[in-house]
Amino acid sequence: MEEIILKHRFLPKHEILSEEEAEKILKKYNVSKRQLPKIRLKDPVIKVIGAKEGDLIKITRKSPTSKESPYYRVVVDE
Amino acid sequence: MEHVYKNINSISFGFFSPKLIKKMSSVKVVTPELYDKEGYPVDGGLMDIRLGVIDPGLRCKTCGSKLKECPGHFGYIELARPIIHIQYTKTILDFLRSTCKDCGRILLSDEELKLKLDSLKDIEKRYGLFFKRKKIKEIINSLKNLKKCPHCKAKQVNVKLERPLTFFEGDKKLSPIEIKTKFEKIPDEDTEILGLNPKYARPEWLILTLLPIPPVTMRPSITLDTGERSEDDLTHKLGDIVRINQRLFENINAGAPEVIVDDLWDLLQYHVTTYFDNTVAQIPPARHRSGQALKTLTERVKSKEGRFRYNLAGKRVNFAARTVISPDPEIKFNEVGVPKAIAYELTVPERVTEWNLERLKEFVKRGPKKYPGCNYVIRPDGKKKKITDETKEQLLEELQLGYVIERHIINNDIAIFNRQPSLHRMSIMAHKIKILPYKSFRLNPAVCTPYAGDFDGDEMNLHIPQTEEARAEAEVLMQVQTQLITPKNGTNIIGCLEDSVSGNYLLTKSMVFNKDEAVQLLFSIGVKKIPNFNNVVEGKEIFSSVLPGDFEYIGKTKDNDDVIIKKGKLIKGYIDGASIGEERGNLIRKLHRDYGEDVALDLLSKLFRLGIKALFYKGFSTSLKDIDLKQDILIRIRKLLKDSEDGVDELIKTYNAKKLEILPGKTAEESLELLILQTLNKVRNKIGEIIGESLNEENPLRIMFHSGAKGSILNLTMMASSVGQQALRGKRIRHGYDGRTLSLFKKGDLSPRSRGFISSGFKKGIDPVEFFFGSMTGRDSLMDMALRTPKSGYLYRRLANALQDLKVEYDYTVRDANKTVIQFKYGEDSIDVSKSEKGTIDIRNLIREVIGK
Incomplete structure (x- = not known):
């Protein structure tokens, strides 16, 4: 898959969170990784940004009501 | 029956092993006979008394308990050959x-x-x-x-x-x-x-x-009036299985030819299969002698009438009533009129205390036949005694502290009122009871919207909460005033409608009263504090005197004119649907925000009645002459229609000459259709404009649609001038014959008239061809409605079931029952829609209010 898909204007920003950042998020919402929304390892964006299973992905979406809204998903292999 | 109270630690699923089946059985069934000559169950038969009791008075031979105590016991049969489970x-x-x-x-x-x-x-x-x-x-x-x-x-x-x-x-x-x-x-x-x-x-x-043979308790036989016994479908099916099984055994033991054994084996397989599921494709369902298909195991569980949806998920209650609803604008919004006949049946339990003993005694004295009386007395040990002429005296004497009486509902008792389908939370609200004569539930027409009901035969349900806790909850959380604002978009779901809107419109726009009339009008709607009026009172003044003295409001009318209320006085503009209407009444929204739900509902109900009562002074009606158009207007309209028809002819000519400008992404035919539709729509809008301008301010129809009470200029155009283009699936009508809609047109005729344009109006009358096209769209929309309603109902059911356990947690995340996060911030902005206005919060407005201007 090519990097070009990241440039599509309908694709929100995906970034891999570092261990510490991920830990912070889990703590903030008081959740385990199993309780977070999932994203597949096969997902094109995940392939391009090179995330591994168990990584926490931060997606910054544009929102009509609050300008930007963060969303977190855990990479799973299934 | 002995109850077992234990926590479930784990559940494991598996198949029945032959060993386990034998272990849990108390009978080996060997004969298809059910009863002997005396009518007594045969030992080893399908109704063996060791399988459980279904007749009152008998004791179970296996566990020794009585009917309703014995859960029943399994048996088994040994199959002569192995069988596949479907x-x-x-x-x-x-x-x-x-x-x-x-x-x-x-x-x-x-x-x-x-x-x-x-x-x-x-x-x-x-x-x-x-x-x-x-x-x-x-x-x-x-x-x-x-x-x-x-x-x-x-x-x-x-x-x-x-x-x-x-x-x-x-x-x-x-x-x-x-x-x-x-x-x-x-x-x-x-x-x-x-x-x-x-x-x-x-x-x-x-x-x-x-x-395994299921216990008789799950397939009880019924004794008919004739004394004959009628067995359950399952028993019939099991009888078939046992009978064929016996024959198979006999044939195998007798060394019958393989063909015969195989045939019997297949038959046994058929019976066992239909015993489990009688709706398998390719297998003919087993039937009664009457030809009706048997209801076997799978059918008992499956679908709407099955165990799950009917018995387990379906709930039935006592203390409920259902009847036709009808309107009563004289009762309060949070009242419900209950027929006296129903009040005799519905009761509220009330505990006897030192302080209410005398009062409650009166209820018992009146008994069940005199309203407001009492139907039952419950002793402290839980024994329920019905009050009859014989028991009345004794119960009255017996009544003492700690007793509970079930007295008839009276005015101001709380009740829960509901209309199905209960699609949103406003479908179930709490009302105060008001006992009225006749036989229908009465409700204020303003609460039609939250229930989505009308009075063309709708029925509604009423429930009486039976505990203090339930009553308190209903009163605090469910009453009509708590539901004033819809969580759909944060607007007021209850508002003024129909005559009330036109009434307030006229009142604030043009009406003038003398002092006596003004006082009487205000008094009739329940306003007690009446200001000192001059001898001539403007409608605006009357409207203002309903509002609180410190009310400030700036808003717009439907036509974008300013409405300004300062210090509780309407100083500019007039009131219309945009101020007090349902789901758009900004004035009501503001009242609710500034003074709270109770005041808002009270004021709203006053405004509602004010509109209606104001109209009484003037009278309001409409007639055919209200849609009469002046000669010069008619000529203008006729010319417009002629022009547009010429325009369409011109388009068709250019198209035929292949000179039509083709729109991007469209074929020539599509472009033509689009252009024709545009031309025809334009002409109808223009006609609307002309008619709108020509209307007198006093015209009742204009009043109705200008105030936002009902209708639009389009409806008026349809009556006064022309109905317009009839369309099927967004296109002009093209069905019927090859290349034409009706045989009286020429093939390929694209003229407006031949493709469903109705140039006459309802008042003049429409001709047969136009009528036919009108019927086509009418039938289409009827079919559409009939097909779409159940579809969208099912869609909604699935959606509601999928979302039912989602909730907003204290940290504003949306989570399901497993606490799995669905949204990290509710709606991405964590705005509570019911506290917003149309889903957003108007910061500018807030600032203006805080700094005062």
């Missing part, structure tokens, strides 16, 4: 495909097996059972087409399932006996990879050798 065919197929046909091992080498088992365990631990099952499916699929057994190297043949229950290995038919022997060879370790725990589920148990 619900297990898929699992059986999976097993046949994933194991070796010769050695019975799984088609995985030992190393692979170990690897896969480990990964399964890992998946179960990390992602749960759902994903484990998915993985197992994958493994089974990967084993399907292997050609060689990795253990004994035997060549594998593809196994097929010939629906509904015959298995083929290549071209060879597999009998249940063969399948069973194959399955017995599968070692325990190999079954685990296919998701079985061999302790509870061995593959060979998938093939039935013993059949």
Whole structure:
């Protein structure tokens, strides 16, 4: 898959969170990784940004009501 | 029955093993006979008394308990030949495909097996059972087409399932006996990879050798009026099974030819299959002698009338009433008129105390036949006594502290009122009871909107809460005033409607009263504080005197004119639907925000009545002459219509000359259609404008649509001038004959008239051709409605079921019952819609209010 898909204007920003950042998020919402929304390892964006299973992905979406809204998903292999 | 109270630690699912079936049985059923000559159940028959009691007075032979105490006991029959269980065919197929046909091992080498088992365990631990099952499916699929057994190297043949229950290995038919022997060879370790725990589920148990007979308590027989016994469908079916089974046994023992044995075997298979499921495709359903299909096990459980949706998910209650609804604008919004006849039946339990003893005694004294009386007295030990003429005296004497009486509902008792379908929370609201004569529930027309009801025969349900807690909850959380604002978009779902809107409009726009009239009008709507009016009172003043003295409001009318209220005085503009209407009444929204729900509802109900009562002084009606148009207007309209028809002709001519400008992405025909539609729509709008301008301010129709009470200029255009283009699926009508809509037109005629343009109006009358086109769209919309309603209902049901346990947690995340996060911030902005205005919060407005201007 090519990097070009990241440039599509309908694709929100995906970034891999570092261990510490991920830990912070889990703590903030008081959740385990199993309780977070999932994203597949096969997902094109995940392939391009090179995330591994168990990584926490931060997606910054544009929102009509609050300008930007963060969303977190855990990479799973299934 | 003995109750067992224990916590459930875990549940495991498995198949019945023959051993277990025998163990849990108390009877071996050997004969299809039910009763002997005396009508007594036969030992070893299907109604054996050891299977449980269904007749009152008898005791169970197995457990010794009485009817309703004994849960019933299973029996079993020994099948002469193994039988395939219809619900297990898929699992059986999976097993046949994933194991070796010769050695019975799984088609995985030992190393692979170990690897896969480990990964399964890992998946179960990390992602749960759902994903484990998915993985197992994958493994089974990967084993399907292997050609060689990795253990004994035997060549594998593809196994097929010939629906509904015959298995083929290549071209060879597999009998249940063969399948069973194959399955017995599968070692325990190999079954685990296919998701079985061999302790509870061995593959060979998938093939039935013993059949459990359910207890008689789940298939009770009914004694008819004639004294004849009528057996349950299941008993009939089991009788068939036992009978054929016996014959099969006899034939096998007598050494009958194989054809006969096989025939009987197939018949037994048929009976067992239909016993489990009588709606299997390709298998004719077993029927009664009357030709009606039997209701066997699967049908008992499945679908809307099945055990789940009907008995377990369906709830039935007492203390409820249902009848037709009708309007009563004189009762309050949060009242419901209850017919006296219903008040005799519905009761509220009230505990006798020192302070209410005398009062409650009066209720008992009046008894059940005199309103407001009392139907039952409950003693402290829980014994319920009905009050009758005989028991009345004694109960009255007996009544003392600690007793509970069930007295008739009276005015101001709280009740829960509901109209199905209960699509949103405003479909169920709490009202105060008001006992009224006649036989229908009465409700204020303003609460039609939240219930989505009208009075064309709608019925509604009423429930009486029976505990203090329930009553308090209903009163505090469910009353009409708590539901003023809809959580859909934060606007007021209850507002003024119809005459009330036109009334307030006229009142604030043009009406003038003398002092006496003004005072009377205000008093009639319940305003007690009446200001000192001058001798001539403007409608605006009257409207203002309903509002609180410190009310400030700036808003717009429907036509974008300013409405300004300062210090509770309407100083500019007039009131219309945009201020007080349903789901758009900004004034009401502001009242609610500034003064709270109770005041808002009170004021709203006053404004509602003010509008109606104001109209009484003027009178409001409409007639045919209100849609009469002046001669010069008519001429202008006629010319417009003629022009547009010429315009369309011109378009068609250019099209025929192939000179029409083709729109991007469209064919020439499509472009033409679009341009014609545009021209025709334009003309109708223009006609609307002309008519709108020509209307007198006093015209009742204009008042109605200008105030936002009902209708639009379009409706008026349709009556006064022309109905307009009839369209099917967004296109002009083109159905009927080849190239034309009706045989009186020429082939290929694209003129407005031949394609469903109705140039006459309803008042003048429409001609047969136009009427026909009108009927076409009418029928289409009727069909559309009839087909769409159940579809969208089902869609909504699925949506509601899927979302029912989502909730906003204290940290503003949306989570389901497992506390899995669905949204990290509710709606991405964590705005509570019911506290917003149309889903947003107007900061500018807030600032203006805080700094005062």
